[in-house]
Amino acid sequence: xxxxxxxxxxGGAKLALGLxxxxxxxxxxxxxxxxxxFEHLGFxxxxxxxxxxxxxxGEANIDTGWGRQDESWHFMHAAEQFGLPTWxxxxxxxxxxxxxxxxxxxxxxxxxxVTRETCRRLGVAEPVLPMSNDPVRTRVLTxxxxxxxxxxxxxxxxxxxxxxxxxxxVEDAAINPEISALLAGTSGDGLRAIVICPxxxxxxxxxxxxxxxxxxxxxxxxxxxxxxxxxxxxxxxKGPTAKMMRELDIPxxxxxxxxxxxxxxxxxxxxxCDASRESEVADLGLATTVxxxxxxxxxxxxxxxRDVLAFAGA
Amino acid sequence: xxxxxxxxxxGGAKLALGLxxxxxxxxxxxxxxxxxxFEHLGFxxxxxxxxxxxxxxGEANIDTGWGRQDESWHFMHAAEQFGLPTWxxxxxxxxxxxxxxxxxxxxxxxxxxVTRETCRRLGVAEPVLPMSNDPVRTRVLTxxxxxxxxxxxxxxxxxxxxxxxxxxxVEDAAINPEISALLAGTSGDGLRAIVICPxxxxxxxxxxxxxxxxxxxxxxxxxxxxxxxxxxxxxxxKGPTAKMMRELDIPxxxxxxxxxxxxxxxxxxxxxCDASRESEVADLGLATTVxxxxxxxxxxxxxxxRDVLAFAGA
Numbered sequence: 001x002x003x004x005x006x007x008x009x010x011g012g013a014k015l016a017l018g019l020x021x022x023x024x025x026x027x028x029x030x031x032x033x034x035x036x037x038f039e040h041l042g043f044x045x046x047x048x049x050x051x052x053x054x055x056x057x058g059e060a061n062i063d064t065g066w067g068r069q070d071e072s073w074h075f076m077h078a079a080e081q082f083g084l085p086t087w088x089x090x091x092x093x094x095x096x097x098x099x100x101x102x103x104x105x106x107x108x109x110x111x112x113x114v115t116r117e118t119c120r121r122l123g124v125a126e127p128v129l130p131m132s133n134d135p136v137r138t139r140v141l142t143x144x145x146x147x148x149x150x151x152x153x154x155x156x157x158x159x160x161x162x163x164x165x166x167x168x169x170v171e172d173a174a175i176n177p178e179i180s181a182l183l184a185g186t187s188g189d190g191l192r193a194i195v196i197c198p199x200x201x202x203x204x205x206x207x208x209x210x211x212x213x214x215x216x217x218x219x220x221x222x223x224x225x226x227x228x229x230x231x232x233x234x235x236x237x238k239g240p241t242a243k244m245m246r247e248l249d250i251p252x253x254x255x256x257x258x259x260x261x262x263x264x265x266x267x268x269x270x271x272x273c274d275a276s277r278e279s280e281v282a283d284l285g286l287a288t289t290v291x292x293x294x295x296x297x298x299x300x301x302x303x304x305x306r307d308v309l310a311f312a313g314a
Numbered sequence: 315x316x317x318x319x320x321x322x323x324x325g326g327a328k329l330a331l332g333l334x335x336x337x338x339x340x341x342x343x344x345x346x347x348x349x350x351x352f353e354h355l356g357f358x359x360x361x362x363x364x365x366x367x368x369x370x371x372g373e374a375n376i377d378t379g380w381g382r383q384d385e386s387w388h389f390m391h392a393a394e395q396f397g398l399p400t401w402x403x404x405x406x407x408x409x410x411x412x413x414x415x416x417x418x419x420x421x422x423x424x425x426x427x428v429t430r431e432t433c434r435r436l437g438v439a440e441p442v443l444p445m446s447n448d449p450v451r452t453r454v455l456t457x458x459x460x461x462x463x464x465x466x467x468x469x470x471x472x473x474x475x476x477x478x479x480x481x482x483x484v485e486d487a488a489i490n491p492e493i494s495a496l497l498a499g500t501s502g503d504g505l506r507a508i509v510i511c512p513x514x515x516x517x518x519x520x521x522x523x524x525x526x527x528x529x530x531x532x533x534x535x536x537x538x539x540x541x542x543x544x545x546x547x548x549x550x551x552k553g554p555t556a557k558m559m560r561e562l563d564i565p566x567x568x569x570x571x572x573x574x575x576x577x578x579x580x581x582x583x584x585x586x587c588d589a590s591r592e593s594e595v596a597d598l599g600l601a602t603t604v605x606x607x608x609x610x611x612x613x614x615x616x617x618x619x620r621d622v623l624a625f626a627g628a
Binding site: 040041047068071072074075077078079081082084091092093094095096097099100102103106117118121122 | 388407414
């Protein structure tokens with residue numbers, strides 16, 4: 001029986017690593033946002049997929065929060081000399097993953113197939129499933145017009161005010177067939193729970209949920225759907241979630257995240273410092289639990305994974 | 315008045331550098347073999363063009379004889395982990411040139427345009443002209459079948475015996491229009507001499523000469539055509555020239571190189587240690603000169619360039 005975990009990049013990947021540590025590789029599968037993907041320098045960049053894969057491989061760069069550990073930047077320095085754009089940094093070792101991916105995509109492999117190969121090469125046994133093999137591109141809407149997600153996120157450092165989001169191509173994107181099979185129960189593996197990791201609801205999880213049929217399939221799986229709040233004490237641990245909520249006139253609070261997911265989830269995990277908000281979430285008709293959700297180290301990740309699984313099983 | 319120098323990689327690039335040091339940037343142009351080019355890891359690799367450009371830029375890797383100086387190999391090590399072929403080594407800094415080239419070719423730029431941009435970025439003022447913007451691919455014929463040039467040269471370290479050569483695509487390849495214009499006298503620049511650098515006659519110079527119309531255009535330019543022997547004392551300074559000659563049943567001697575070019579050139583430069591062969595070459599109806607052609611350092615390169623220019627002017 002598998003746990004299916006929906007995740008974006010860094011925040012979600014922390015809980016994903018915890019789940020990978022407490023479950024056997026065939027007891028878990030990860031559904032990863034690809035709305036952040038883009039083409040850059042002729043490479044297919046998949047930030048959330050790569051953050052998760054590097055994290056599970058023990059290869060994540062802890063210092064930067066993205067990219068590969070023990071990284072060097074000789075390519076990047078030389079790229080500057082050639083007038084190539086340098087706002088998105090590709091390390092020398094990280095380039096190998098990208099050259100491999102480009103080669104395989106050019107040969108006709110799907111992003112899922114390439115990701116499986118990447119996992120095998122890096123010793124990751126858990127299934128990492130891009131949400132779709134078709135292109136979906138998140139646009140951040142701002143008063144000055146739409147921005148491609150990485151332009152907003154990396155180039156412009158999340159500075160523009162956000163008025164909304166679009167997921168270009170999502171109407172024509174098919175759910176990754178391996179995810180559909182898991183959700184429909186036709187994969188041979190049963191599901192025991194669905195976990196929405198503490199990722200940004202708007203730009204990490206919503207692109208997954210926006211895939212045609214995804215919400216219905218998740219609900220139809222008939223298992224607990226548990227979301228872990230990415231907002232703790234009114235702040236995001238990392239990234240622009242709280243800033244976005246303020247700009248969207250949504251209170252930057254755990255309860256608002258629960259409301260965001262309320263028509264989908266069955267349970268919600270709040271941090272200890274938001275214990276006073278528990279009844280507010282319960283009033284939405286959701287099961288709740290309160291625990292330490294801030295994951296500073298591997299033990300925290302494992303502890304939260306255990307708590308989430310216990311909550312889902314309760 | 316320009317000197318047009320035909321060259322391959324390392325040996326030819328040494329004399330090319332000497333010419334660049336004694337001539338103003340508008341007094342010289344380099345015609346470079348692209349028969350060695352190939353697609354690798356999704357990049358367009360142009361070994362002779364790049365060796366020349368890096369040499370002229372003072373960026374050539376002296377230790378390896380190819381690639382860029384101060385190079386690191388983090389990409390390559392990581393590439394191994396992804397099962398990417400590693401027999402052809404691309405350094406981290408060298409990758410920037412290749413990513414730039416791929417980007418620009420994908421945008422529709424010609425190899426000549428990209429090379430001009432590369433030169434500009436690296437501070438090379440002399441025109442570096444790929445022999446053609448169309449693909450020509452040298453195949454080395456062996457008893458076990460044809461080998462793509464880089465498979466023969468790098469992967470198999472020139473070990474297979476050579477029975478001949480083919481230049482795939484050469485019938486349909488047009489001479490680089492900037493070269494045609496120089497040779498036809500329609501570029502606005504006059505020519506004073508054509509120099510065949512001491513490159514491998516079979517795989518560095520013959521692909522250039524095999525372009526439809528090239529031999530006629532060179533002869534019709536009506537200027538001295540001087541070849542510098544790549545064979546000194548029966549040996550090649552670098553590379554498989556002498557080995558190839560033995561396998562092709564051609565004596566590995568300077569005189570045999572002169573005979574190879576005899577229907578094209580007007581003069582031939584022999585090394586001091588081959589002075590005894592001078593009359594043999596003169597008997598072919600060629601002007602001859604004897605000088606030190608082994609270029610161990612920059613002074614040697616400059617001295618040989620001066621000698622060749624003096625010989626061409628005589």
